[in-house]
Amino acid sequence: MDGGAGPSLFPLHRCKTLHLVRHGQGIHNVDGDKNYKAYLSPEYFDAHLTPLGWQQVDNLRKHVRACGLSKKIDLVITSPLLRTLQTAVGVFGGEGYADKADVLPLMVANAGNSGRAAISSLNCPPIIAVEHCREHLGVHPCDKRRNISDYQFLFPAIDFSLIENDEDVLWKADIRETKDEVAARGLKFMNWLWTRKEKEIAIVTHSGFLFHTLTLFGNDCHPFVKKEICKHFANCELRSMVIVDRSMAGSNDSTTNYPGKIPSGLDLPSDVAVENKLEREEPDSGFT
Template identity: 45%
Template sequence: MDSCGGQPLRLSLPKFKTLYLVRHAQGIHNVELEKKGEIGDAHLSPKLFDAPLSPKGIQQVSEQRKQILESGLLNTVELVITSPLRRAMETAVGIFRGHKDINLSHNFPPILALEICRERMGLYPCDRRESISTRRICFPEIDFTMVESDEDALWREEERENLEEVSARGLRFLKWLWERPEKEIAVVSHGIFLQQTLRALHEKLSVPLEDSVLTRFANCELRSIRIDKSAVTWKQ
């Protein structure tokens, strides 16, 4: 689970970080959930393995990209972190790279895949990823060097990761982000992971966050938070 690597602690770290948190756009598994109204046998279908975006999800990415271009955020973000699940990578590339006909004056931030920020793992095929060797071909824009295993060695067939485990993983991820030199970082991840991470930041590390920030993200929703150095003490 500690797949972020041994990043050394820098002596001169930023006094604050601005994180742009994005939940992936609608995936085909979300469509199944909306049809059934609750998680059931449909989510166990192997057809949902490493679920891609739905047509509506692709449109959501396009709309979010337009907003980011208009806001100038594309020139502000220094690094994009993405879950290595397909729906998250399609969202990350679609928003922060887009099509080849865009204005080439934009300075594209690098996109880095990390296992630690993927969705709650286990049981459902939609949360099991394809091999990295396969995904490198589909996503040449993404740096996969920090993903240690080619095949998915973290997904559990018999049970799902519990929420406490997700929260702990989220705090380890934030600590790793804090020790990086970039001040403005985008994270493209998943609803449960983002919500549990923010709740843990608020409840376990006493970082003040508005109630609206702690609610479940909509598909392709972007929220920004600023974390001040003086407001958080990372627990070992």
């Protein structure tokens, strides 16, 4: 069927379910939404969540539990910035941390001036930090991260092993990524997802990254579907989408397919028996 003309069919093992989340309101968003130039302010370096942002996180946490999503997610991927790390652990982390528990907390108490209690890493999916899903790089101090060693102290149970450099070598004070460069980075990130074995993944990231990345998708859909994919995310908004591997990039076999195991012999269905008989026959030599 032509793209956009009707429903499409894909093998389940060539699909992943992505739960895309924009972080809760950060301190930079309050003034930045009123005046874009406020994003240039050094005081918003690696902006943390506002009290309203934490309320948004609490509301989303309640939602993912009420709808059963929290039990389905295999992995949480987060951008390594304070506001996304706080959102990721607040939404998808365990309950309150008990000091006597023999596990590291996902977040220590009052991390990033949050005023929040420590969060447990028990009974929740693993959370890993990935540079590829960071916000638009350069110029804006709110989008510059601190050293990974600082984050490891604040978020002990988050996996930062995929990040090569302790210092932020990607953010430049005088050079800002173009929109096309953000989109290209986003596409690279999406392709990387196919190297992961997990099938249901939550991604906690940023408005600009989501918008520029998602504009590359949906061109084979109805215009209303394209619009639904690409519209800007609100703070702490979650949208669930399915990404399809059309290029055989994923190599995993299906865990649910069953080949049928039809026994050989006279009890074969007639159409299968005929096909098998034709396959076994020698090519016609022309002699009778």
